[in-house]
Amino acid sequence: MACRITELVLDCADPVRMAEFWCEVLGYVELGKEGADIEIGPPDTGFGGPQPTLILSLSDDPKPAKLPLHLDVNPTDRDQDAELERLLAAGARKADIGQTGLESWHVLADPEDNVFCLLRRRVDP
Numbered sequence: 001m002a003c004r005i006t007e008l009v010l011d012c013a014d015p016v017r018m019a020e021f022w023c024e025v026l027g028y029v030e031l032g033k034e035g036a037d038i039e040i041g042p043p044d045t046g047f048g049g050p051q052p053t054l055i056l057s058l059s060d061d062p063k064p065a066k067l068p069l070h071l072d073v074n075p076t077d078r079d080q081d082a083e084l085e086r087l088l089a090a091g092a093r094k095a096d097i098g099q100t101g102l103e104s105w106h107v108l109a110d111p112e113d114n115v116f117c118l119l120r121r122r123v124d125p
Helices: 015-027 080-090
Strands: 007-012 028-033 037-041 053-058 070-073 108-109 117-118
Touching: 007 015, 015 028, 015 037, 015 080, 015 108, 080 108, 080 117
Parallel strands: 007 053, 070 117
Antiparallel strands: 028 037, 037 053, 108 117
């Protein structure tokens, strides 16, 4: 028997804005609220499905300069260039973490400057 990841929790200053952003990026929907925290996840399966849900948890703790974990996302229905434009329009911004420019991925930041990467390969939704 083994465990699997069912939820990822991201501390943030504005859970509403972050939930809106990550719902747009991932095609997730709001699953529920507990206090100021918002859980989002896949629309058809929600918690316990094959993809983990994301909890945006209100926190006023200072954010460390670099989080020890970041998310990688892959496009599901378009090429990487089109997905990059969609993510930028949704509120992501390009981030420089010292990459050379020769990488096959794009480094981006969400509205609260959490870094994530847009990979090249398309995957099934």
